[in-house]
Amino acid sequence: MSVQHRFQRIEIVFHPASGRGRGSRRATQLAQRLAGAGIQANLLDVSSLPSARIAAQLAEADAVVVVGGDGLIHHVVQVLAGTGIPLGIIPAGSGNDTWRMLRDANPAQSMDRVASFLGGGTAAHPVDLLEVEFDETPHRTRLVVGAISWGFEATVNARANRLPRGLGSLRYIVALPLCLPRLRAFDTRVAAKGLDYRGPALAASIANIRSLGGGITLFASAEFDNGLADLSLVRGGRIAPVLRHVPRILAGREHPFRVSARAKEFRVGAAGDCYADGERLGRGALTVRVVPGALPLMR
Template sequence: MSPSRRIVAALNPSASSGRGRLVGPRVVEALRAAGHEVTALAEADFAALLAATRAALADGADALVVVGGDGMVHLGLLALAGGEVPLGLVPSGTGNDVARGLGIPIDDTEAAIAALLAALEHPAQRIDTATITGDGIPASRFACILSAGFDALVNERANGMRRPRGRSRYTIALLVELLRLRPIDYRLVLDGVEYRERGVLVAIANNRSFGGGMLVAPDAQLDDGLLDVVVVRPLGRLAFLRIYPRVFAGTHVSDPRVVVHRAARVRIEAQGVVAYADGERIGPLPLDIAVEPGALRVLA
């Protein structure tokens, strides 16, 4: 058995619309039963939890464990700020795509906790992350995927809706945006090479999936030092509805209207588009994204 570790545990009791509220206490209980010293944090909002997590890490920690979905991984990245403290994850959110990419069980809390405890017995692994910078927005990072197209428009609309709650809100937002579907003119600069693309979706991927298992970048790898830039060129509504289910299997990339580039540095520009990364709102384009090879140590 490994020696006792000082662990900061950041918990999101509202994960998966509140269905994950019992997972956090169970994780803390299991870590303490294994002999680890745990500082458990739960706050009313993202900003307060981020501040509390940063303060706890500043007091000294051997690991940060987040309990929730991809938004909690995003919080972990911001709190760690590129340091050497490893990040552990017990998924209890709606999407859980970072957990999918790391091979962490997503539908079995006890299995995910067992995987975390086992990972604490071994050296942490390293994966890539990516930085995001842009005019007028705080610098940020992501581990999964930055989206700036149809999916981001759906997120933006859903976040502006007060009702209904849960996934049905996103379904309604998706249908509304589908009716408004229109191509977007993008300017991409990939490792210094300019591309002009017209499309309905651009995803800049460090991980394979987003949106709860949508394999938008099926060949992306978390540790290859590159970002997969997926462009879906203009589609009509009917064609979009035909290709959309294929994203869950990753077979959409065989369609000639889907183009995949790879780059270490990306600049993305478009009018009236707000980007999301790891499910969190980042801000309007233009943005600059740069991969950070091996920047995050993970307990997986």
């Protein structure tokens, strides 16, 4: 007698280039493990299909597992948000900062978690998303799982994206010193409940997760299920006084140039280029809003 499972259409999403082939291998491993438990899943290679076709398949799924990194998760979330379709994550990307929020020790533990969920052993956990709307394109929003960065952090992200993907999370570590000679202050404004900062800044991010760039913990106390987002801004017009505090900045600890806030909505002016989940989102003034419980996560 066959075992009945509540998830009849499961999509395992991967890109064969993720993690120098780890994405493809782990996706296949998961599909085989599920098949051994009597659970059928479809392997969805996003490198071989147009975006519209991928979105259509995901929208018809009962459950989706991303085997990849933050960029792939970012694109999948645009389809799944608000549908109630649960998302599982098995890391195979460069940064894997969204996955780090699950606090799994390694990919094997994540595979155990996903297999247990799809077998009916656990329940989904609703997490928040960040909705981003640029002034230049009103009413066109983008959803973000992790962090929105502008200024120096956006410059590092852009530089890391041009480095060989084979470096993995080291791309961000390598990009950081390469970008330091280009570090310049920029004028920005960030307004939220209890905050109205106007002036020069060196780096700024609004986040729903604790780390950026493959484990750099800028937001040590951030949570993605509390209905709030965290701001971390390094104020000042000169880099020299800030340099000795870089270790504290990268660890998300207090320092003399820190501006921080926690709120449901942020208004950002003069943002320049903005990156989120490793992807370029747009340029200019924007609004960031928390969308509570928008994504059921296999956790």
